[in-house]
Each structure stands twice: as structure tokens, then as C-alpha cells.
Amino acid sequence: MEEKRRHILAIINPVSGTGSKDKLPRLIDTVVDHDCNDVSIIMTEYPGHAREIAQQAVQDKIDIVVAIGGDGTVNEVGSGVCGSETAMAIVPSGSGNGLARHLRIPMNASRALQVLNNGVTGVFDYCRVNDKPFFCTCGMGFDAAVSYKFNNEGTRGFITYIKTTLTEFFKYKSQDYIIDIDGIRHEERAFVIACCNAAQYGNNAYIAPRATMQDGLIDVTIMHGFNIVQSPLIGARLFFRSLDKDRHVSIYRGKRVVIERKDEDFMHIDGDPVMMPAKLVIENVSKGIRILVPPSLPNYV
Numbered sequence: 001m002e003e004k005r006r007h008i009l010a011i012i013n014p015v016s017g018t019g020s021k022d023k024l025p026r027l028i029d030t031v032v033d034h035d036c037n038d039v040s041i042i043m044t045e046y047p048g049h050a051r052e053i054a055q056q057a058v059q060d061k062i063d064i065v066v067a068i069g070g071d072g073t074v075n076e077v078g079s080g081v082c083g084s085e086t087a088m089a090i091v092p093s094g095s096g097n098g099l100a101r102h103l104r105i106p107m108n109a110s111r112a113l114q115v116l117n118n119g120v121t122g123v124f125d126y127c128r129v130n131d132k133p134f135f136c137t138c139g140m141g142f143d144a145a146v147s148y149k150f151n152n153e154g155t156r157g158f159i160t161y162i163k164t165t166l167t168e169f170f171k172y173k174s175q176d177y178i179i180d181i182d183g184i185r186h187e188e189r190a191f192v193i194a195c196c197n198a199a200q201y202g203n204n205a206y207i208a209p210r211a212t213m214q215d216g217l218i219d220v221t222i223m224h225g226f227n228i229v230q231s232p233l234i235g236a237r238l239f240f241r242s243l244d245k246d247r248h249v250s251i252y253r254g255k256r257v258v259i260e261r262k263d264e265d266f267m268h269i270d271g272d273p274v275m276m277p278a279k280l281v282i283e284n285v286s287k288g289i290r291i292l293v294p295p296s297l298p299n300y301v
Helices: 024-031 049-059 071-081 098-102 109-118 142-151 158-169 231-239
Strands: 006-012 037-043 064-069 087-092 120-129 132-134 137-141 175-181 184-190 192-196 218-223 249-254 256-260 265-269 272-276 279-293
Touching: 006 024, 006 049, 024 037, 024 109, 049 064, 049 071, 064 071, 064 109, 071 087, 071 098, 071 132, 071 272, 071 279, 087 098, 087 109, 109 279, 137 142, 137 175, 142 158, 142 192, 142 265, 142 272, 175 218, 175 249, 184 192, 184 218, 184 249, 192 256, 218 256, 218 279
Parallel strands: 006 037, 006 064, 064 087, 087 279
Antiparallel strands: 120 132, 120 279, 137 192, 137 265, 175 184, 175 256, 192 218, 218 249, 256 279, 265 272
């Protein structure tokens, strides 16, 4: 019996990350197996366009929508396909690529495209903050301030992100929050609050070292204030996946998290800054999205 052909739609964000995307259509044509796949390609033209394209792809019963861009592009495509039978694939080409790294998707575009040929479809959790989906992390405090400043810089990339982080560190002050996690109330003065579906921000910076996308829970990382002398150790723990061992950090888990702060302010949603109200409701949507991942991915990530 002849195998059913798959319909794949690749969505390319031409302005994500730092490199040109001009060669990607030819690379897709070269790498993807056309014996069993029909592939179409669309370039995004404005913010939110990838979400619109992905939503239409679901209506058109496209089998796989490929997000080619950074975490913002992945968020848009994921928001369009979550809750449907259409799967998302990722070819990372952004600054941090947090979700792709968590799912062990290669950073090399050619190898990431090979996942379309030999990958498997897994079913994973995603989360919502005030009904806005996120797939990796959302957060407030210092990291949201960095996200806002970074988003408004003239250049992208890891070096720019580090410079922005160092500049903001000396200016940002901890804020007061009331946090309800599955009915248990916490009053915290926090430098960072990160609500995590996946383990890292991106660039292998693990803000929630034990987070998985298949446990039905949100990992809530609360980072309390620390000084410049303590920052190198905390930075090292962030990259060596041991932040949970630091005395300035508390990590909780729950299905539903309500956070109240004094005023409306920016937060980041999968790395992109968004103005949000003072009260935030974060919920886990268990097994809500299908994602194409490498066949070697562990069963529980």
C-alpha cells in the first residue's frame, strides 16, 4: 500500500536572528524528501503573520507547519497549531532558540530539516498567561526588563544580549509580588519570576533545570536579589543546569499560578516583551501541542 504523502508548510521569518535567510528555500528543496512530502514555503511580512498563516494551515489540514526563526516565530506558529492535529516542526534561526534546544533539535539548519525526514511526532504541554500561549517560558522582573531593552536594540545576537543584561543589572530593583500556586499563597520580593514549561531561556541558560514538557506542571523559578559579587556563581549555575542549588533561588511547581503585582508592566512571553496587567493567570495545558522531534529524544523531556 502506498504511503500517504504529507503536506508540509514552511514559514520563514526573514528578520529573525542575525543571519540571512535567502538560502533557506533552496536548502529546504535539497534536504526534505520529496518522495513522500509536498512542501510549500511562505515568508512572513509583519509581526503576527506567522500565527495567521499557521491558523489557516490548520483549517487546510496541513500535516506539519515548520517554524523557521527564533522563539518569537516558534510562539506564533505554536499558537496557531496548538490544540489541533497539525504538528509543528522547528528550524532554529533566532538569538536564543530555547524551545529547540530543550527538544534537542539541531542548531544547524540542514540537520534540523532532516528531522522532517526521520523525526517522530511527540505530544507536549504548553502554557497560557492570561490566555496568551507560551511554549518555553514567560517571566517578569529583571528578565522582562532585559527583553524589552534587547528588543529595542539596533543589533541582535548573544553579544548584544549579554551587554544589555549587564547594563540592566545595575539599574533594576526587586519588586513585591503575591503568588498563588494551586491555592498556596506566597508573598515574595523577587528580582526575577519565571514561569516555565521548558527548562531554559535559550543559549543553554537553564532557568528551570528540572522542567519537562510532559508532566502537566509549570515550574515557577523565583530569584531573589543578589549583588555583583554573587552574580558570577549564579551565572555559572544558570549555564551548568544547577540554579536550583543556589540559596537565592526558590522553585515551585503547580498547574495554575496566579501572580499579582502593584501595576501593569512588561513581561516577556517566549522572550518577546508584552505589556500585561497587574494580575496574571498562568495555566498548564497538558498534551496540548504536537511537535516533530528527533528520533533520539528521550521519552520524558
